[in-house]
Amino acid sequence: xxxxxxxxxxxxxxxxxxxxxxxxxxxxxxxxxxxxxxxxxxxxxxxxxxxxxxxxxxxxxxxxxxxxxxxxxxxxxxxxxxxxxxxxxxxxxxxxxxxxxxxxxxxx
Amino acid sequence: xxxxxxxxxxxxxxxxxxxxxxxxxxxxxxxxxxxxxxxxxxxxxxxxxxxxxxxxxxxxxxxxxxxxxxxxxxxxxxxxxxxxxxxxxxxxxxxxxxxxxxxxxxxxxxxxxxxx
Numbered sequence: 001x002x003x004x005x006x007x008x009x010x011x012x013x014x015x016x017x018x019x020x021x022x023x024x025x026x027x028x029x030x031x032x033x034x035x036x037x038x039x040x041x042x043x044x045x046x047x048x049x050x051x052x053x054x055x056x057x058x059x060x061x062x063x064x065x066x067x068x069x070x071x072x073x074x075x076x077x078x079x080x081x082x083x084x085x086x087x088x089x090x091x092x093x094x095x096x097x098x099x100x101x102x103x104x105x106x107x108x
Numbered sequence: 109x110x111x112x113x114x115x116x117x118x119x120x121x122x123x124x125x126x127x128x129x130x131x132x133x134x135x136x137x138x139x140x141x142x143x144x145x146x147x148x149x150x151x152x153x154x155x156x157x158x159x160x161x162x163x164x165x166x167x168x169x170x171x172x173x174x175x176x177x178x179x180x181x182x183x184x185x186x187x188x189x190x191x192x193x194x195x196x197x198x199x200x201x202x203x204x205x206x207x208x209x210x211x212x213x214x215x216x217x218x219x220x221x222x223x224x
Contacts, residue, residue: 001168015115032164035210037153044203045153088153092209096169097155 002027004100005009012108019076021090021103028069033093036065036074039102040085048087049074081107110134110213112204117218118193126191128218130204134154138162138182141208144189146200154200158208159187194222 003026013019023034030094033050037045047056049065052072062077084107089100116128128141141160156176157168166178177190187204199222205211 033209037211044216045211046214047210047212050210090153090155090210095167097209098154099155101152 001096002094002098003028004089004091004098006087006089006100006103008103009101010104010106012106013079014108015079015081017079019074019079019083019105021074021076021087021105023067023072023074023100025070025072027094028074029091030093031056034065034067034072034092035090035092036063037088037090038083038085039088045088056105076105079105110206111208112213112215114202114204114215114218115147117202117220119221119223121224122195122222124194124219124222125190128191128204128220130187130189132185132187132204132206132214135206137185139200140206140212142180142187143185143205143208143211144176144178145203145214146203146220148197148200151200156202157189158207166206169177191220194215194220196222198222213217213218 005024007022032050036049039045053065064075066073086102086104088102111133113131115212144156146154159166159178175193201217203214203217205214
Protein backbone atom coordinates (compact mmCIF):
# COMPACT_ATOMS: atom_id res chain seq x y z
CA UNK A 1 0.00 0.00 0.00
CA UNK A 2 1.28 3.45 -0.89
CA UNK A 3 1.39 5.76 2.13
CA UNK A 4 0.95 9.45 1.41
CA UNK A 5 2.40 11.92 3.90
CA UNK A 6 1.25 15.52 3.68
CA UNK A 7 3.13 18.46 5.10
CA UNK A 8 2.77 20.66 6.92
CA UNK A 9 -0.07 19.42 9.09
CA UNK A 10 -1.29 22.96 9.55
CA UNK A 11 -0.38 26.02 7.51
CA UNK A 12 -1.20 29.49 8.82
CA UNK A 13 -1.26 32.21 6.18
CA UNK A 14 -3.05 35.44 5.35
CA UNK A 15 -5.30 36.18 2.37
CA UNK A 16 -3.23 37.22 -0.62
CA UNK A 17 -0.27 35.05 0.36
CA UNK A 18 0.99 32.00 -1.52
CA UNK A 19 0.38 28.54 -0.10
CA UNK A 20 2.58 25.54 -0.84
CA UNK A 21 1.31 22.12 0.24
CA UNK A 22 3.37 18.96 -0.06
CA UNK A 23 2.39 15.31 -0.57
CA UNK A 24 5.10 12.67 -0.44
CA UNK A 25 4.50 9.03 -1.39
CA UNK A 26 6.21 5.99 0.11
CA UNK A 27 6.59 4.55 -3.41
CA UNK A 28 6.48 6.05 -6.86
CA UNK A 29 2.96 6.95 -7.99
CA UNK A 30 2.55 5.47 -11.44
CA UNK A 31 1.75 7.80 -14.30
CA UNK A 32 1.38 10.71 -11.87
CA UNK A 33 -2.02 9.41 -10.86
CA UNK A 34 -2.37 11.88 -8.03
CA UNK A 35 -5.33 14.09 -7.14
CA UNK A 36 -5.95 16.94 -4.72
CA UNK A 37 -9.20 17.71 -2.92
CA UNK A 38 -10.46 20.59 -0.79
CA UNK A 39 -12.82 20.00 2.12
CA UNK A 40 -14.61 22.66 4.12
CA UNK A 41 -16.31 21.94 7.46
CA UNK A 42 -19.57 20.05 7.06
CA UNK A 43 -19.08 19.59 3.33
CA UNK A 44 -17.86 16.73 1.15
CA UNK A 45 -14.49 17.01 -0.53
CA UNK A 46 -14.22 18.78 -3.89
CA UNK A 47 -11.84 17.68 -6.63
CA UNK A 48 -9.26 20.34 -7.45
CA UNK A 49 -6.49 18.61 -9.40
CA UNK A 50 -6.10 15.22 -11.10
CA UNK A 51 -3.20 13.68 -12.98
CA UNK A 52 -0.93 15.68 -10.68
CA UNK A 53 -1.39 18.92 -12.64
CA UNK A 54 -4.75 19.07 -14.45
CA UNK A 55 -7.33 21.39 -12.94
CA UNK A 56 -10.83 20.01 -12.54
CA UNK A 57 -13.75 21.78 -14.17
CA UNK A 58 -14.51 25.15 -12.60
CA UNK A 59 -11.37 25.31 -10.45
CA UNK A 60 -9.73 28.76 -10.48
CA UNK A 61 -6.29 29.05 -12.03
CA UNK A 62 -4.78 30.18 -8.74
CA UNK A 63 -4.72 26.46 -7.90
CA UNK A 64 -1.90 24.52 -9.54
CA UNK A 65 -0.43 21.08 -9.05
CA UNK A 66 2.96 19.68 -9.93
CA UNK A 67 5.26 16.77 -9.26
CA UNK A 68 5.95 13.20 -10.24
CA UNK A 69 7.30 10.01 -8.75
CA UNK A 70 7.10 10.43 -5.00
CA UNK A 71 6.91 14.21 -4.56
CA UNK A 72 3.88 16.31 -5.38
CA UNK A 73 2.91 19.90 -4.62
CA UNK A 74 -0.28 21.94 -4.59
CA UNK A 75 0.20 25.67 -4.87
CA UNK A 76 -2.44 28.31 -4.26
CA UNK A 77 -0.92 31.44 -5.74
CA UNK A 78 -2.94 34.13 -3.94
CA UNK A 79 -5.13 32.99 -1.10
CA UNK A 80 -8.77 34.02 -1.11
CA UNK A 81 -10.86 33.86 2.09
CA UNK A 82 -12.77 30.85 0.71
CA UNK A 83 -9.55 28.85 0.27
CA UNK A 84 -9.09 28.21 3.98
CA UNK A 85 -9.98 24.54 4.36
CA UNK A 86 -8.43 21.09 4.65
CA UNK A 87 -6.61 19.70 1.61
CA UNK A 88 -6.09 16.02 0.84
CA UNK A 89 -3.97 14.29 -1.75
CA UNK A 90 -4.97 10.90 -3.15
CA UNK A 91 -3.09 8.40 -5.27
CA UNK A 92 -5.02 6.20 -7.70
CA UNK A 93 -2.15 4.57 -9.50
CA UNK A 94 -1.97 1.53 -7.28
CA UNK A 95 -4.67 -0.38 -5.44
CA UNK A 96 -5.63 0.18 -2.69
CA UNK A 97 -6.09 3.84 -3.48
CA UNK A 98 -4.96 5.96 -0.55
CA UNK A 99 -5.33 9.47 0.80
CA UNK A 100 -2.91 11.61 2.71
CA UNK A 101 -3.83 12.65 6.23
CA UNK A 102 -4.61 16.21 5.16
CA UNK A 103 -3.18 19.72 5.53
CA UNK A 104 -5.30 22.29 7.32
CA UNK A 105 -4.91 25.74 5.81
CA UNK A 106 -5.95 28.30 8.40
CA UNK A 107 -6.14 32.06 8.50
CA UNK A 108 -3.24 33.69 10.29
CA UNK B 109 -26.25 19.52 -12.37
CA UNK B 110 -24.65 16.43 -10.91
CA UNK B 111 -26.34 15.21 -7.75
CA UNK B 112 -25.45 12.27 -5.55
CA UNK B 113 -27.71 11.57 -2.57
CA UNK B 114 -26.75 8.91 -0.04
CA UNK B 115 -29.19 7.24 2.33
CA UNK B 116 -29.43 4.25 4.60
CA UNK B 117 -27.13 5.29 7.41
CA UNK B 118 -28.06 5.14 11.06
CA UNK B 119 -27.31 3.62 14.43
CA UNK B 120 -26.51 -0.08 14.36
CA UNK B 121 -25.20 -2.51 16.95
CA UNK B 122 -21.83 -4.22 16.57
CA UNK B 123 -22.17 -7.23 14.31
CA UNK B 124 -25.12 -5.72 12.50
CA UNK B 125 -25.61 -4.87 8.84
CA UNK B 126 -26.71 -1.94 6.74
CA UNK B 127 -27.29 -1.28 3.08
CA UNK B 128 -26.30 2.19 1.94
CA UNK B 129 -27.77 3.65 -1.24
CA UNK B 130 -26.68 6.47 -3.49
CA UNK B 131 -29.07 7.96 -6.03
CA UNK B 132 -27.44 9.76 -8.92
CA UNK B 133 -28.76 12.37 -11.32
CA UNK B 134 -27.50 15.00 -13.73
CA UNK B 135 -25.15 12.76 -15.69
CA UNK B 136 -25.22 9.52 -17.68
CA UNK B 137 -24.84 7.17 -14.73
CA UNK B 138 -24.11 4.07 -16.80
CA UNK B 139 -21.02 5.75 -18.29
CA UNK B 140 -19.19 6.11 -15.00
CA UNK B 141 -17.39 4.01 -12.44
CA UNK B 142 -18.71 4.76 -8.94
CA UNK B 143 -16.92 4.68 -5.60
CA UNK B 144 -17.50 4.71 -1.85
CA UNK B 145 -15.26 6.55 0.60
CA UNK B 146 -15.66 7.07 4.33
CA UNK B 147 -14.53 9.57 6.91
CA UNK B 148 -14.49 8.78 10.62
CA UNK B 149 -15.47 11.70 12.88
CA UNK B 150 -12.71 14.30 12.88
CA UNK B 151 -10.46 12.10 10.75
CA UNK B 152 -9.25 11.84 7.19
CA UNK B 153 -10.61 10.09 4.12
CA UNK B 154 -10.50 6.35 3.48
CA UNK B 155 -11.17 4.89 0.05
CA UNK B 156 -13.36 1.77 0.31
CA UNK B 157 -14.43 0.44 -3.05
CA UNK B 158 -15.26 1.08 -6.68
CA UNK B 159 -17.45 -0.60 -9.27
CA UNK B 160 -17.12 -0.34 -13.01
CA UNK B 161 -19.81 1.15 -15.22
CA UNK B 162 -20.97 -2.29 -16.38
CA UNK B 163 -20.51 -3.94 -12.92
CA UNK B 164 -17.82 -6.28 -14.29
CA UNK B 165 -15.04 -4.89 -12.12
CA UNK B 166 -15.05 -4.20 -8.40
CA UNK B 167 -12.24 -3.43 -6.02
CA UNK B 168 -12.06 -3.11 -2.24
CA UNK B 169 -9.77 -1.80 0.45
CA UNK B 170 -8.24 -4.61 2.48
CA UNK B 171 -9.90 -3.25 5.61
CA UNK B 172 -13.36 -4.02 4.25
CA UNK B 173 -12.79 -6.90 1.84
CA UNK B 174 -15.16 -9.75 2.66
CA UNK B 175 -17.45 -7.56 4.80
CA UNK B 176 -18.52 -4.88 2.31
CA UNK B 177 -20.11 -5.46 -1.10
CA UNK B 178 -20.58 -2.79 -3.73
CA UNK B 179 -23.26 -3.09 -6.41
CA UNK B 180 -25.18 -0.88 -8.79
CA UNK B 181 -28.42 -0.75 -10.75
CA UNK B 182 -27.98 1.32 -13.90
CA UNK B 183 -31.73 1.25 -14.56
CA UNK B 184 -32.25 3.01 -11.23
CA UNK B 185 -29.17 5.25 -11.44
CA UNK B 186 -28.09 3.93 -8.07
CA UNK B 187 -25.07 2.44 -6.40
CA UNK B 188 -25.16 0.49 -3.15
CA UNK B 189 -22.85 -0.58 -0.37
CA UNK B 190 -23.81 -3.60 1.71
CA UNK B 191 -21.89 -3.48 4.98
CA UNK B 192 -21.87 -6.53 7.27
CA UNK B 193 -20.31 -7.50 10.59
CA UNK B 194 -20.11 -3.88 11.62
CA UNK B 195 -17.51 -2.81 14.16
CA UNK B 196 -17.12 0.35 16.21
CA UNK B 197 -14.30 1.44 13.92
CA UNK B 198 -16.72 1.48 10.98
CA UNK B 199 -18.40 4.55 12.49
CA UNK B 200 -18.04 7.24 9.84
CA UNK B 201 -19.71 9.37 7.22
CA UNK B 202 -19.97 7.29 4.06
CA UNK B 203 -19.73 9.15 0.77
CA UNK B 204 -20.47 7.93 -2.71
CA UNK B 205 -18.56 9.57 -5.53
CA UNK B 206 -18.56 9.64 -9.32
CA UNK B 207 -15.46 8.06 -10.75
CA UNK B 208 -13.31 5.02 -10.16
CA UNK B 209 -9.92 6.65 -9.74
CA UNK B 210 -10.00 10.37 -9.08
CA UNK B 211 -13.37 11.37 -7.69
CA UNK B 212 -15.15 13.94 -9.79
CA UNK B 213 -18.07 14.71 -7.53
CA UNK B 214 -19.26 13.62 -4.12
CA UNK B 215 -22.53 13.27 -2.27
CA UNK B 216 -23.16 14.88 1.11
CA UNK B 217 -22.67 11.57 2.86
CA UNK B 218 -24.65 9.38 5.24
CA UNK B 219 -23.59 8.78 8.84
CA UNK B 220 -23.18 5.25 10.13
CA UNK B 221 -22.78 4.87 13.88
CA UNK B 222 -21.87 1.49 15.33
CA UNK B 223 -22.59 1.32 19.02
CA UNK B 224 -24.28 -0.94 21.53
